Amino acid sequence: MMNMANSPFQFTTDTATLCLFDTQALKHRLNDEPDWWSIEADELGELNAGNAAFLNLGADGTYEVVITDHIEQPTVHLFLKVPSGNIFIGAGEEATGGELEPDCVWGGSFLSVQPGLYECLASRGENNRIYLSFKKGSEGSNSFTSLIRL
Numbered sequence: 001m002m003n004m005a006n007s008p009f010q011f012t013t014d015t016a017t018l019c020l021f022d023t024q025a026l027k028h029r030l031n032d033e034p035d036w037w038s039i040e041a042d043e044l045g046e047l048n049a050g051n052a053a054f055l056n057l058g059a060d061g062t063y064e065v066v067i068t069d070h071i072e073q074p075t076v077h078l079f080l081k082v083p084s085g086n087i088f089i090g091a092g093e094e095a096t097g098g099e100l101e102p103d104c105v106w107g108g109s110f111l112s113v114q115p116g117l118y119e120c121l122a123s124r125g126e127n128n129r130i131y132l133s134f135k136k137g138s139e140g141s142n143s144f145t146s147l148i149r150l
Helices: 023-029 040-048
Strands: 009-013 017-022 052-056 061-067 076-082 086-091 109-112 116-124 129-136
Touching: 009 017, 009 086, 017 023, 017 076, 023 076, 023 086, 040 052, 052 076, 076 086
Parallel strands: 061 129
Antiparallel strands: 009 061, 017 052, 017 086, 076 116, 086 109, 116 129
8 A cells, every 4th residue: 555645845966867666675775876877878777677767857946756556647657666665765866885775854755565576657737746656567677768757
C-alpha cells in the first residue's frame, strides 16, 4: 500500500534533477563517485536497468512533488525496480554514491510501497509542481536511448 502522507512535499536542486530510486537498487553505487550519475552512459545504464530514474528539470530551484493515483497525460513513462519498498524521491545531489545514501537534506521524501516492480508516470504542472504516479507493474527495465527531460 502506498504511503502518501508526505505528499505534497518540496525539494531543492542545484543540478536541475529529480531522482527516483530504491536505495537497495543502487547499493552497488555506494562506493562510486558522488556524481557518477552525471556521466550520461552511467545514468542511462541505471535508468534502463530499472534501478533509478533521473529527470532533468531544465532549471535549478525548489520544486513541489505531488504523488497521485492517476496522471491523464504523462510526460514520462518508465519502469522502476523497488526491492526494499522505499523509493527516494528528491534532488539528484542525493543519489547514492560517495559512501552516502540520501538523507533528504535538500528536501525530498521516501515513499513506502510494497516491494516489487513499478510503472512510474510523471508530468509537470504550473509553479514548479511535479506529479508522480506509481502502479505495480510487471516490467523492471527500460529502453531509453537518451536522458529524460520533464
